[in-house]
Amino acid sequence: MNATATKTKTAARVACPALFISAPASGQGKTTLTAGLARLHRRAGRRVRVFKTGPDFLDPMILERASGAPVFSLDLWMVGETGCRALLAQAAQEADLILIEGVMGLFDGTPSSADLAATFGVPVAAAISAKSMAQTFGAIAFGLARFRADVPFHGVLANHVGSPRHAQMLQEALPADIRWLGHVASDAAFALPERHLGLHRADEIGDLDARIERAADALEATALAALPPAVEFALPDVASDVESGEASDLESDADANAASARAPRLLDGLHIAIARDAAFSFIYPANLALLETLGARLSFFSPLADEAAPADADALYLPGGYPELHAATLAANARCAQSLRAHVAAQRPLVAECGGMLYLLETLTSADGACTPMLGLLPGAAVMQKRFAALGMQRLDSARHGTLTGHTFHYSRVSTPLDAELHARHAHTGAAGEPVYRHGTIVATYMHAYWPSNPAFAAALFHGTAL
Incomplete structure (x- = not known):
């Protein structure tokens, strides 16, 4: 054929x-x-x-x-x-x-x-x-x-x-x-x-x-x-409801994805630096494509290689991955750690998901009890479990920005004195899901968000505005 x-x-x-x-x-x-x-x-x-x-x-x-x-x-x-x-x-x-x-x-x-x-x-x-x-x-x-x-x-x-x-x-x-x-x-x-x-x-x-x-x-x-x-x-013919940064029918469906390419350049000129290596690799290609569609300039750095986050980055993204497999290396890499601390001290936004959040905590304890110091930029500690601690589709509902879809899958548990700014909900039951923490300019959660489901919500994360 x-x-x-x-x-x-x-x-x-x-x-x-x-x-x-x-x-x-x-x-x-x-x-x-x-x-x-x-x-x-x-x-x-x-x-x-x-x-x-x-x-x-x-x-x-x-x-x-x-x-x-x-x-x-x-x-x-x-x-x-x-x-x-x-x-x-x-x-x-x-x-x-x-x-x-x-x-x-x-x-x-x-x-x-x-x-x-x-x-x-x-x-x-x-x-x-x-x-x-x-x-x-x-x-x-x-x-x-x-x-x-x-x-x-x-x-x-x-x-x-x-x-x-x-x-x-x-x-x-x-x-x-x-x-x-x-x-x-x-x-x-x-x-x-x-x-x-x-x-x-x-x-x-x-x-x-x-x-x-x-x-x-x-x-x-x-x-x-x-x-x-x-x-x-069928080629979609979807009128964009996100031209003003709004998503219309995400209550039941993430169909704003089809219109995300028409979204305004809500991140125009923003430099977003993204951790990407064997410890931080859980990144949806669609998320990166959306950031660029919204006008952001993307760069990448490796915490495992002790690369410093770019000093001129307007915002940082620490995705999920396997920090628990590389905890000792991450703990020893002072150059990267200092650059992340400097970024936060300069009051610039930092978005962390799952493994990225674990890296920001004070300690990370493996399933066999080995405790390793982490960055200490978020108060609290994480402990790895032998079985998964959470699994499933979740959604974040914001009165300001609408609904952002995503999922959660992790083998660790976090204890922190922080109160959640938002709580995700399970997709089908509506039960309480993952908390979203804000600490200064840091936004951290276990939930892996699918940003094309709500470009305005994604842009708010990297601008550091209220959720």
């Missing part, structure tokens, strides 16, 4: 081959297979755009390496249906293939991967781990294909297959009308290592490209090497 020939454009719609890679559960190998598939088509000369379902920072790093392009999040609640449509339509205009990696199992969560696939009509390829399984493979495939009639089902791929005979048994167990997309053997040579928050960072896996190439080789003999069906994506 000619990739270019599949793409048609009209004034209102654009078409591009697209495939949604999902599974019956986590741990089935979705990321490995999606990365391998992206690399397979990329080395065939196709422009590949990959998206990740839900709020994820680690998988997109690997998928970006595989595809050669930034990986944006799709989520019907956090990003919004119109925001997702805008991202997909833009990708369809630029790419020869769109791949979407699901989250958890196909029908898990509200909204689920199935909801996303059904909303945009993207055919689903289900990756099923066949380890310790034979004919039951057919029953699982049957359930995934039939559970919801509105979900377009493309076929199944067997992963972790033990032998050619095993693959034959799995294929024979499938109902005749469910497409067999091939199989991939169990192979530690392309498995991706994991830790407590998920996969390792892409730049921590020394042989990542070799692993992705081996996954692509394993997929090359299967039907997945062919382009999937073309899907039409």
